Amino acid sequence: MTPRLDAQMAFLTEACRLKSVNRATRLCDGSRYENSGEHSWHIALYALVLAEHAPQGVAIDRVIRMLLIHDLVEIDAGDAPIFGSHDATALQQDESAAADRIFGLLPADQAESLRALWEEFEANQTVDARFAKSLDRFQPPNQNLAAGGGSWTEYDVSYDRLVSRVGSKIAHGAPTLWDWINPRIRAFFGV
Amino acid sequence: MTPRLDAQMAFLTEACRLKSVNRATRLCDGSRYENSGEHSWHIALYALVLAEHAPQGVAIDRVIRMLLIHDLVEIDAGDAPIFGSHDATALQQDESAAADRIFGLLPADQAESLRALWEEFEANQTVDARFAKSLDRFQPPNQNLAAGGGSWTEYDVSYDRLVSRVGSKIAHGAPTLWDWINPRIRAFFGV
Ligand SMILES: [Ca+2]
Structure with a gap:
């Protein structure tokens, strides 16, 4: 009997479905919408490479x-x-119910610790969560710049709206990264 | 001037292209081939969840x-x-040239340390590399089982060939995981 490992594998197989959740952001080459699985990989790599700017x-x-x-x-x-x-x-409410079900596939101790980590991210209060949230906000503008507009064009986004919805969060958790991308975004919008 | 961050961002934008590299393995629902970006996310999640079996x-x-x-x-x-x-x-040779070019986009110190980490993975000699390599081998059979055959069917793979190419590496770096999946693979192949 391997109930712990059975539960862990059920969770990992369920996680595969995140690769089928499409985001509004396109890949850097604009060829298709990004999915949330590959997005999660990419921003984890951002964290690894940009650690010194945290x-x-x-x-x-x-x-x-x-x-x-x-x-x-x-x-x-x-x-x-x-x-x-x-x-x-x-x-x-939907996300909380989803967390109950999905983390609930794991053995109880892991369900609790990973759910706590997710709630910490959502609450955006600790330094770790704020940097993580900044990277989650910082990657899409980079992809939009690379793709020549991407979701900004599709959603008819203005520079001011971008600053209030995205820029403020990046500036809060990773000011160095906002200082780097802000002039590039300004140049794109011509402001 | 932000030459370090410029180089890091050039690397991270180039990395986006990994989402367009398709693998032979299908998603768990069989709907399409998996790409190497989302695969990298999934096995990093495997590592996080299965750490106690290392x-x-x-x-x-x-x-x-x-x-x-x-x-x-x-x-x-x-x-x-x-x-x-x-x-x-x-x-x-191709992969070594690719490592030169891709890690070479980074500032020299990071290029060196991440390339060393990749070479450690490839050499498969340290305990960390062996466990990492095991997870890289362990995820596809799980997806194939979920998808009802997947790349095993497409490549006409036998149980013995699977054991020699994949099972032996999993057993070497993560025996607990091989013991868990081996009977499931046997049941699939009817051996
Ligand atoms: Ca590979």
Whole structure:
């Protein structure tokens, strides 16, 4: 009998479905929409490479772990595009129910610790969560710049709206990265 | 001037192309081929969840880092399906040239340390590399079982060939995981 490993494998097989959740962002070459599985890989790699730009006190391996699991709830709740309109309360309820079901596939101790890590990410209060959230916001503009507009064009986004929805979060958790990308975004929007 | 960050961002934008490298393995629902970006995410999640099954001495955060970068060379060299036929020497040369170019986009110190981590993975000698390599071999059979055959059917793979190409590596680096999946694979092949 291997009930622990059985439960862990059921969770890992369920996680495969995140590769079928499409995001609003396109790949850097614009060829198709990005899915949340490959997105999670990419921003974990961002964390690894950009660790030196994290504010003091950030534990980068915790950030990487957080980013690996941050989108799993989308298997049930779907991706809510940052420039789309959605009911925030309903989304939070859907994501909470998704977390119950998906993390609940794991042995109880792991379900609890990974769910706590996801809630820490969502709450965006600790230095680790703030840096993780910044990277989650920082990657899409880079892909949009590479793709010549991407979801900005599709959602008819203005520079001001971008700053308020995305830029402010990047600036909060990773000011160096915002200082780097802001002039590039300005140049794209011609402002 | 931000030459370090410029170089890091050039690397991270180039890395996006790994999402366009298709593997021989299908998703768990069989709907399409998996790409190497989402595969890298999935096995990093395997490492996080299955850490307790790693042999003694394995540093799981190092394994996760290794898995995040292990396939980047495929951007230039492509994925070599485990049951396909390829010239091993030519592949090694292609991958080495790919590592020069891709890790070479980074600042020199990071290029060196991430390339060393990739070479450690490839050499498969340290406990961390052996566990990482085991997970890289362990995930596809799970997806094939979920998909009802997947690449085993497409490549007309036998149980014995699977054991020699895949099972032996899993058993070497993660015996607990091989003991778990082996009876399931046997049941699938009816042996
Ligand atoms: Ca590979």
